[in-house]
Amino acid sequence: MRILAISGSARLNSTNTAMLRAIRAIAPSDIEVSIFDGVGRLPVFSPDLEGESLPAAVRDFIDAIAKSDGVIIASPEYVRSIPGGLKNAIDWLVSGDEIVHKPIALLHASHRGDDMLAGLRTVLATISDRFAVDIFLRLPVMKLEPADVFRTVETAENCSKVQAYLQAFSAYCMAGSESV
Numbered sequence: 067m068r069i070l071a072i073s074g075s076a077r078l079n080s081t082n083t084a085m086l087r088a089i090r091a092i093a094p095s096d097i098e099v100s101i102f103d104g105v106g107r108l109p110v111f112s113p114d115l116e117g118e119s120l121p122a123a124v125r126d127f128i129d130a131i132a133k134s135d136g137v138i139i140a141s142p143e144y145v146r147s148i149p150g151g152l153k154n155a156i157d158w159l160v161s162g163d164e165i166v167h168k169p170i171a172l173l174h175a176s177h178r179g180d181d182m183l184a185g186l187r188t189v190l191a192t193i194s195d196r197f198a199v200d201i202f203l204r205l206p207v208m209k210l211e212p213a214d215v216f217r218t219v220e221t222a223e224n225c226s227k228v229q230a231y232l233q234a235f236s237a238y239c240m241a242g243s244e245s246v
Contacts, residue, residue, distance in 0.1 A: 067097045067236045070134035071173075074141025074152035076106025082140040084212035085175045085205060088219035089228050097232050099138075102130055105151035111158050124158050131159070136169035136239040139190070143182035148189065156189060169239045170194050171201040173231070175215075176208035198238050203231040 071090065073083040083103045090099035109121050120128075131137060141152050159165040170190050174183060190197040205224060207215045218224060 068135045069099045070130050071099050071101045071138045073103045074149050076151045081175050084215035085207050088216040092225055105155045111154050128164055132164040138171050138173050140173040143179035146181040148186050165193050168194055169196040171198045171235045174204045201235050
């Protein structure tokens, strides 16, 4: 099972990226988690750049999604909304079909952010018919340094939650591939 984990943060020392790295480190051996932490490096979406003019960074992003069995998104909340970089990354996907039937689930690093999550759920349910509304995990790592995020995720309680989350999402991904 190949999962692409997208960090919605453009910060170098992002809590969300650190959380995704910690999850990759404790993922079950049958689940490969790769991380895309480049939303801040994607050019601003423009339909004029699609097709043969597609920037290489965008092509690499779209290819990573196409090669995955499912996508997990972890994102901060900025001004009660989806960060601009993540929304821009999603905008690059709407003209293609790589995301349309791709299983997607959310992971969240904060006890708050429900307004952003509501907006993101609306967007994801619009772009993919396989958005897994009920597969969701919230970990208490907001405002921690990356090393502390790793230690928090590795605790027995959180490790168990992460394992269950990844197994549930993996099963969801496989269930959909059998009907395609």
